[in-house]
Amino acid sequence: METQVVIIGGGVTGTGLARDLALRGVQCVVVEKKDLTAGASGANHGLLHGGGRYVGNDLEAARECAQESALLKRLAPQCIEDTGSIYVALEGDDERYVADFPQLCARCGVEVEPVAVSEAREMEPELSDRVIAAYGLRDAAVDPFMLTLDNMAQACALGARLMTHTRVEALERDDGRIVRVRLRHTRTGEETVLEPRVVVNAAGAWAGQVGALAGLRFDMLYSKGSLVVTQQRVSDRVIHRLRRASDADIVVPGGTVSILGTTSVRVASPDAIYPEVHEIDTIIDECARMVPSLASARYIRAYCGVRPLLAEGSKRADRTVSRGYHLIDHNVCGLGNFITITGGKLTTYRLMAEKTADRVCDLLGLDTPCRTHVEPLPASEWGRWTEPGKAPRHWVKRADPSDLVLCECEMVPRSTVDSLVDQIRREGEAPTLEAVGVRSRVGKGPCQGNFCSQRIAAHLYEAGVYRGREGMESLMGFLRERWRGKRPLLWGQPMVQYEFQEALYCALFSLDLEARREDGGEAGS
Template sequence: MMKRIKADVTVIGAGATGCGVARDLALRGLKVLLVERGDINSGASGGNHGLLHSGARYLYSDRHSAEECRDENALLRAMAPQCIEATGGLFVGVEGDDENYMADFEGLLSQSDMPHRQIDADEARALEPNLTGPIVAAYEVNDATVDPFRLSLDNVSDALSHGAELLCGTELAGVTRKGSQVTHALLKRRATGETVEVETSCVVNAAGAWAGQVAAIAGATTHVRCSKGSLLVTDHRLTTRVVNRLRRPSDADIVVPGGTVSIVGTTSSHVDNPDAAWPTTDEVDRMVDEATALLPILATTRMIRAYSGVRPLFGDPSGGDDRNVSRGFVLMDHRDEGVENLFTITGGKLTTYRLMAERAADAVCHYLGMGGPCVTRTQPLPASGDAMWTEPGAAPKKWMAGHQKGDGMICECEMVSESVIGSLVASLESQGLARGLVEVGLRSRVGKGPCQGSFCGLRLAAWMYGQGHVTGDEGLSGLAQFYKERWKGMRSVSWGENLARAELHEALQCGLFGMEVGHE
């Protein structure tokens, strides 16, 4: 029997923007259904460097976007402090970089009222000892870091507490229209093939790199340019602050601290298919070579993994350089195409997700003639228990503070215990979501440490079988997918010590347990 749901608004895509739209509309009193074909943050929001932009990076190319980042940076620090680490940031120019570009930087900072302080080379090295190269110029700015998974999970949790519904593992398969209005969204559960019919008054397309595909299903057009960015994860934290190279945006010109590691990036290359984007060895080599001019220690630092995300840039999908395309966001009302209750919100940055959500929600409420004003500027984002385990160090703190006897360790690298996994499984069940290994991994630090799941993946599967959370082939297929995702990031950094670890990884999976995990 087909399942039927009624919603005022159906939001397609549960990245940061879609989760923000769902929360904003739910807080205004609308009945919201949030639909995601994978899991929360399975697109660009889960494949970025976690930078909360000060705005300084875009002063030369896109002042409007830079100033939006400046304002949203300050707002998110106040509204969602549990998701933010106020690291501060440095822009550092090194010998060989464009001195005219450096000379213009302070003036542009001042013109945009962007907090900053110029410092000399000695102070820069005192603040960040790994900046041992030849420094020509340095500025302090208000960069920070944000946990994108906690940010989205907290938004979803608050939306659910205000009556929203969430369907993960569900894709838009079609729509029913009456004249210029979408009256029903037809959804398909990917695991079971079950069809869900949603009677809806409005649809928000927040599908990121897939926004063009979603718009086409509804009979509209959205031009999205898919720009792949690859990043590296180091085995320890190299800097206290975000460190940017003071030059025009290019490959490997930023190092972002992320808990106990650092993220080095990024690249920019056009891809036609956002589902087929992963880091390559050539990209890794190029990033290491480039980044050593900023932090020479990177030449001898072990890389745990690499990963890629696909930026949804608004513009012609073909031709030109992706770095020349605006990082601003676009809200599209498809009325002129004959679909009056479809809105697409795309482009933008993680830093501006809340503003994007506000603009989309304003358009929806204006169209429907219902809902109050936006309150996300003044109402703090509650910290949810569902999201706390994405934070590096959260699980060890809890375990060391007084673990119960018999609370065994699942992941020794990140000290994730059985009780943590139990709470995550309970949370997934309460939301009606899948409770497999991949879902648990997304919401915790399992598999994120130096062994990349070699040991904890097996422990996690065994524990979940023992607790009855998975049965039959569920655990094995989940484990295969868990390892597949880990291997995507390991294979392009498999040299030296990492190559030996990759061989151990394969020996455990294939030699000991007979698992042949398919890899693209």
């Protein structure tokens, strides 16, 4: 199959690039080995950076974040809650940095406003009484799932193609170019061969592995960041610790919850990563210094992602490595049609996509200008169900007593699941429980899938979506992912909930036996 461009990676950068190219009339195929947002795009704190976090040590990243966040608020408002933010210093913090902060912001074009401590505590009553200084900035909360899905939806509407659960097995070279991209579907085993004119490596933390398939080497730093989610939202605004970027200094409101983070731990590989107990303890302890109620709050999930940082021979600590993006043209290495885009932030994805698309068009001999900086990102059917409260409003509006609620925590009814099944099929993929979870609020509430997972799996069997063992395997995969996020939080109510889950799925449904059978006799989950 011929195409002008193959984009490897289905995160926000890859899908943003697909949209940019599609708007310029360029044919492209997005290839993702798992599902959309499977990497850092789905494992961040949902913070739309206004730039303040980087004014002390990364001026370029601060400027880019300030400019791009303002653009996205205007062009993709459905994905953003414009909360604003408050930066607070506590007793014992570096007062020189506090005093210099307005000037540091000014040199990067970051808008900042001093806030009296008494006013700050009126704005956010949960703040500590140890706050000594505060500033207001323009950070916001962004839904990374909706943002990614909306970008991919418009790209596909304009002719792009999405291939999820498809692994790149080989990049075949000839005369200084990649002439064939060999793909294999991870579930069916079906092989596809693409013959592109340009290949873009947008694989995030896996960019080095993709580059190796083309015979290239560039070193990546794998910096794991863990986060933890509260059951209830604790603030109206984003709350930052007023100090140079460090561990556990951000509390981000995300719909009905708050997300606390993050850590920075060097890992050897972006695969098989887990949030660890000591990280969660650090996050809660440090964030509770800003918001004391967090010390006794209920937490429903922990998760982690890997920052795609380019090493560039640096021996510096991960926190000091630039959060700017890297656009690498591999022509200097003898590959004239291979480009890598990595690094950067969720906030700067559009800029990264624009610069990459400009280079792609140069290689294709096109001079079509970018439109994503002026054309709004349309809300799509793909991303509509990730919004908290959307499914309950839909259910109430339908007023259909036969429309059974399958996920009680997030009030997701059967009609919403059926809508998602139809949508996923239109994408050309199998509508599994995991795919439904990526595109909705299913499993994201306080019970973390305890009840809704088996209800939805049963419904998918009844609807003829699952046959044989497919549903059982999908259910086990879904529960494993939920378990990974609950394991570091096993105290108090989460421990009680876990004991119930074990009784339900192991004693009643015998899924532990299913898992052992699947793993050849080893313990499954």
